[in-house]
Amino acid sequence: MMIKVEAIVREEVFEDVKEALNAIDVNGITVSQVMGCGAQRGYKKRVRGTEVDVMMQPKIKFEIVVSSETIDAIQKAAFTGEVGDGKIFSYEIRTATKIRTRESGADALN
Secondary structure: OEEEEEEEEEHHHHHHHHHHHHHOOOOOEEEEEEEEOOOOOOEEEEEOOEEEEEOOEEEEEEEEEEOOOOHHHHHHHHOOOOOOOEEEEEEEEOOOEOOOOOOEHHHHHO
16 A cells, blocks of 8 residues: 655754655655644744734645555654644555656555
């Protein structure tokens, strides 16, 4: 079974998650800088003497498609125990096709 994993994590754990994925031989990682908020609901900041609510926090989003689950590796690498550690979502993928070689299924992931 192929699984798409989307993990939204703190910026400061980017290298830890990347190394954890590399250690379990995950290839084909897409990384995006994103903004979002969860339970922490942002924070207050002073800008030019005025207090401003900053709702959106900078985060890193990893997107990978794997033939076996890698959620445990991501969770261990991204865990700080603090509010705002992020979320991991997984989806079952019906098919994948490598454009260059036309390989499909799990063969397309390598």
